Amino acid sequence: MRQATARAHSNIAFIKYWGNQDDDLRLPVNPSISMNLDNLYTDTTVLWDDTLASDSLTINGESASGKALERVSKHLDKLRKQLQISSPAQVQSKNNFPMGAGIASSASAFAALTLAAVTAAEVELSERELSALARLGSGSASRSIPAGFVEWHTGKTHGESFAETVVQANYWDLIDVIAIVSDEHKHTTSQAGHPTAKTSDLQNARVAGAAQRLQICKQAIIDRDFSTFTEVVESDSNLMHAVMMTSQPPLFYWKPTTLTIMESIRDWRSEGLAVCYTLDAGPNVHCICISNDADTVRNRLQTLSGVIDVRVANAGGAAHILP
Amino acid sequence: MRQATARAHSNIAFIKYWGNQDDDLRLPVNPSISMNLDNLYTDTTVLWDDTLASDSLTINGESASGKALERVSKHLDKLRKQLQISSPAQVQSKNNFPMGAGIASSASAFAALTLAAVTAAEVELSERELSALARLGSGSASRSIPAGFVEWHTGKTHGESFAETVVQANYWDLIDVIAIVSDEHKHTTSQAGHPTAKTSDLQNARVAGAAQRLQICKQAIIDRDFSTFTEVVESDSNLMHAVMMTSQPPLFYWKPTTLTIMESIRDWRSEGLAVCYTLDAGPNVHCICISNDADTVRNRLQTLSGVIDVRVANAGGAAHILP
Numbered sequence: 046m047r048q049a050t051a052r053a054h055s056n057i058a059f060i061k062y063w064g065n066q067d068d069d070l071r072l073p074v075n076p077s078i079s080m081n082l083d084n085l086y087t088d089t090t091v092l093w094d095d096t097l098a099s100d101s102l103t104i105n106g107e108s109a110s111g112k113a114l115e116r117v118s119k120h121l122d123k124l125r126k127q128l129q130i131s132s133p134a135q136v137q138s139k140n141n142f143p144m145g146a147g148i149a150s151s152a153s154a155f156a157a158l159t160l161a162a163v164t165a166a167e168v169e170l171s172e173r174e175l176s177a178l179a180r181l182g183s184g185s186a187s188r189s190i191p192a193g194f195v196e197w198h199t200g201k202t203h204g205e206s207f208a209e210t211v212v213q214a215n216y217w218d219l220i221d222v223i224a225i226v227s228d229e230h231k232h233t234t235s236q237a238g239h240p241t242a243k244t245s246d247l248q249n250a251r252v253a254g255a256a257q258r259l260q261i262c263k264q265a266i267i268d269r270d271f272s273t274f275t276e277v278v279e280s281d282s283n284l285m286h287a288v289m290m291t292s293q294p295p296l297f298y299w300k301p302t303t304l305t306i307m308e309s310i311r312d313w314r315s316e317g318l319a320v321c322y323t324l325d326a327g328p329n330v331h332c333i334c335i336s337n338d339a340d341t342v343r344n345r346l347q348t349l350s351g352v353i354d355v356r357v358a359n360a361g362g363a364a365h366i367l368p
Numbered sequence: 369m370r371q372a373t374a375r376a377h378s379n380i381a382f383i384k385y386w387g388n389q390d391d392d393l394r395l396p397v398n399p400s401i402s403m404n405l406d407n408l409y410t411d412t413t414v415l416w417d418d419t420l421a422s423d424s425l426t427i428n429g430e431s432a433s434g435k436a437l438e439r440v441s442k443h444l445d446k447l448r449k450q451l452q453i454s455s456p457a458q459v460q461s462k463n464n465f466p467m468g469a470g471i472a473s474s475a476s477a478f479a480a481l482t483l484a485a486v487t488a489a490e491v492e493l494s495e496r497e498l499s500a501l502a503r504l505g506s507g508s509a510s511r512s513i514p515a516g517f518v519e520w521h522t523g524k525t526h527g528e529s530f531a532e533t534v535v536q537a538n539y540w541d542l543i544d545v546i547a548i549v550s551d552e553h554k555h556t557t558s559q560a561g562h563p564t565a566k567t568s569d570l571q572n573a574r575v576a577g578a579a580q581r582l583q584i585c586k587q588a589i590i591d592r593d594f595s596t597f598t599e600v601v602e603s604d605s606n607l608m609h610a611v612m613m614t615s616q617p618p619l620f621y622w623k624p625t626t627l628t629i630m631e632s633i634r635d636w637r638s639e640g641l642a643v644c645y646t647l648d649a650g651p652n653v654h655c656i657c658i659s660n661d662a663d664t665v666r667n668r669l670q671t672l673s674g675v676i677d678v679r680v681a682n683a684g685g686a687a688h689i690l691p
Contacts, residue, residue, distance in 0.1 A: 301624030
């Protein structure tokens with residue numbers, strides 16, 4: 046049997062990854078921290094098959110070619126080198142959420158692909174090795190390998206740049222209530238965005254403070270201190286979008302409704318509701334709260350004009366093999 | 369006669385003023401460049417009157433007290449010291465545009481107040497001295513003293529920090545088509561905002577590039593090079609708002625419609641219309657174009673939902689005494 050199926054969860058970063066030391070190796074310029082999202086996942090089956098002429102890919106049942114296949118094949122090349130095999134692979138991937146609109150589909154996709162490919166090759170790797178390998182496909186995929194709340198260490202070499210669990214998913218009952226503002230594919234993917242980070246005059250200043258923000262965020266998670274968490278998470282998200290908007294050319298991921306939601310969140314918080322926001326490279330707003338407040342947050346978001354859907358996710362576990 | 373009436377124009381900065389070296393003296397951290405706005409002005413009458421018990425102020429015919437009077441009186445104190453007089457003053461001020469919503473009313477107000485107060489005291493000052501004095505009331509008021517396109521030199525002392533004309537108003541037929549998104553007073557005035565600039569991790573990086581951006585902008589004005597002008601003006605506006613959004617607490621001046629307009633401007637430009645945006649500390653969008661395109665820009669802005677008014681301004685002249 047040269048086949049395996051893996052499930053990996055999407056993740057939402059609280060301290061963001063934006064920009065690489067090395068674009069090819071996807072070595073980031075700063076460490077990041079995230080939470081896996083329980084019910085947002087990708088299931089990927091990899092079959093290593095010598096009889097194939099070349100790699101093939103289906104996404105949600107549809108045959109994929111062009112850039113999507115190219116990116117997967119490029120990652121498979123790196124895995125083949127690492128696993129010392131030469132077979133082409135048949136890859137079947139399914140997301141249970143929309144792709145390319147700010148819910149990181151590449152994170153869960155490349156984490157699942159990596160775990161399935163390695164397992165199908167009957168190679169045993171540590172979680173750390175799997176995380177570093179997944180990173181080669183998509184930086185944030187490194188964070189979708191370990192369970193729960195996860196820190197991705199910057200590193201200076203391939204082997205040093207991997208993610209590991211800070212605390213398990215059940216340690217803190219944080220919820221990500223995701224306000225979907227657009228389900229269109231974005232104009233500029235994260236992959237294309239990272240190399241532009243260095244063109245912003247503000248990137249170095251953002252990066253300079255990232256390790257300190259990460260320590261504050263990590264400690265706030267360990268202390269279950271939502272107030273400190275709120276301040277550092279919103280600040281870090283604003284800093285990343287400040288860099289994006291001042292890149293050359295500028296990247297504006299926010300839509301008008303995005304701004305409405307951010308303003309509403311600040312208003313709700315001043316009224317006493319414990320909720321904060323964070324945004325990835327997309328217009329959707331991840332509204333983070335404690336489980337008791339999740340219904341309130343969801344209900345309020347649903348009343349806002351321009352919000353087309355709301356998804357609720359608990360903290361999720363590690364990438365794993367499906368039977 | 370101890371009375372005089374002065375008119376001063378509002379101005380729109382192309383390279384922005386945000387943050388002070390010295391909050392009391394309003395010595396800025398970086399130089400700025402602006403264009404006076406011909407038909408947006410404040411007319412202010414000052415009467416030095418020994419028989420008054422204290423300073424009085426009317427704005428648009430209504431008696432003002434509290435913070436508005438306090439700020440004017442504080443500026444009058446500085447002028448009294450400079451002019452070596454001790455009389456209280458009766459001040460009557462009229463704006464022909466809404467205050468506190470991103471069209472700089474304090475710039476024209478403190479420029480007109482300064483010129484009227486000095487003239488009523490029968491003191492002759494140079495334009496440079498007037499500009500520096502106006503700066504003490506409101507930083508950007510220094511730029512509403514000279515004519516046309518104006519550069520405000522940073523300076524290290526009171527006397528060195530003044531504005532002067534780069535080129536006259538008729539040198540380049542730029543138009544400011546102002547999309548009014550809100551006529552509410554803003555939560556945080558520019559005056560209150562400046563001291564927060566240093567709380568942003570990004571302010572130093574913004575300031576470090578400001579002198580270079582100013583040179584590029586100044587040369588683009590001299591060369592009437594709209595393409596270079598567009599790039600540096602939008603970049604500088606984005607940089608200032610990036611600093612605002614990452615201050616502690618963050619300042620978000622943008623409204624959802626603000627974002628719609630900025631996105632539309634980028635779209636229109638990609639379709640060939642020569643127009644760019646810049647935003648002050650408020651939600652309204654100053655859309656800058658050449659006079660031939662002003663009608664097109666105005667008409668398009670009027671079709672956007674959320675735009676409640678559009679005002680069109682040519683480059684304006686110097687502050688001057690009215691008969």
